[in-house]
Amino acid sequence: MSERPTASSLFFGAIGDLLTNFGAVLRIGAPWFLIYLALNALAGRFYAHWVLYDVNQISPGPPNEWYLTAMFLLMLGTVAASWHRFMTLGETPRFLPQMRLVIILKYVLAWVVIGIIIGSILLVCLGLPALLLSALVDQAFQDVIAGLLQDSVFVPSGLSVGLIGLALFFVFLVVTLSILLLYRMGIGLPSVAILDGEGIGMRASWRATRGMGGAILGASLISAIGSVILYGVVFSGFFLPSESYSTATEVTMRLGFAVTDIITMLVGTAILTRIYQAVPEESL
Template sequence: MGIRIFVHAMRMVFGNLRAALRIGGVALVVLLALGISAGLTPPPGALHGPSTAGMATNLLLTIARVIVGLWVAVAWHRFILLEETPGALLPRWNGAAIWAYVKAGVVLALIVLLIILPIAFVGGLLMVPMTASMATSASPRLLMALIGLIITFLPACYIFYRLSPVLPAAAVGSRLSLREAWFQTSPGAGALAMLTLVSIVASWLVQYPGLLIAGVTPAMALIWITVVQWLVLMVGVSIVTTIYGHYVEKRDLNA
């Protein structure tokens, strides 16, 4: 079922690619602009340091990326769940829904953080002896990063998926508490655990070629990374939409 949810989310994007580009096309432009700006701005510690104009540009583009991401996410939720058609070139702006989405997202992030911090603390304590014993190892950092991923990131993603229906609910103007979201997704606890693994591995696989291309042609790597980031955004929002549609609205999957 976890794989079916992931496949359904992929089909949701590629089966509605024209609408996806109308809704998320502006996100592609912002991501590309952010990447170009980062490439043109001298890194910290350069001879004369990063320019004030470059830092301001990066800050503005980062803020723009967040706003556009919220705009796209809400528009995509509403397109799939309410069949709200997007505009010709830009998604419809729904300030009330976006604000509700922000509030739900902040609360969700805080809850996930409060749950994960104790897990990360205990995991860090358990890893201290292992780190000391691996001090002479050739590649301890990779193993430590992998263990850290298992201890913190995987549970965080799983908890996020279990509580994620509050986001589409906010986008479509429905009232759904975190407690209700957890209860509604309880039948899919195992499926969402599998979905967590599948989505993380898939995200890594599509982004890894960008690292290889960067060493040969940075311009092509920038294009690849931009498209991949856009795809991760659209599929990620589609996954959350699918979880809400299947477990809260009891819709069938077509994958």
């Protein structure tokens, strides 16, 4: 991109890239998307069976779903790397990027490392202070914050309207800062894919994106709003009384969240690609 990026050009331009090249998106990701959706449906059936038949009887706890995380990381690594190379190098879109396997693994590992670092930063800067503050405010609110930090579902029962609003603001703040840190610290990700494993560090990424900090902040806010709305719609659509729970409900909800995962992954990848393209070459 030759022009100075703006929040709109990063976010809406990224969506435009995906829509304009929708055929390439399918050639790159369709098999991964189908596998991810199928695994989520399978996990939903297993979980529903545990809830309806096995809870407190045979199984000591809910089914382990480690394979969903592994599949998402594999899908993220291959789809994102292929998109980076397609948009920047003009590489033919395909199921697997034209990279050595070790570089694909390095790319996936880089996502994991950045995710851990961002999570640690948020825990220290937001999580612990929020827990201390919530202990002084309301026990129910403290339980919600603790659940969010443990990646549990946000259930508003027991909270007043004011505390629900405070909890939702906290969720939005965490999501926004997570995305902002990813966009500012993560251009080493596309550089690993594009430069055949030669990625830049997170500090260098932060310095390289300093000149477009305002645009990235704006794009992060729009991304956070979109993510919260998408996941909120899926969640609220299946927030049913326990007597209405069924296997079909669980599977459909899982598929809804899986589709949302795919959409947010694609948009985030496209935005990160645009940020990478806007960084001066000497900074890479």
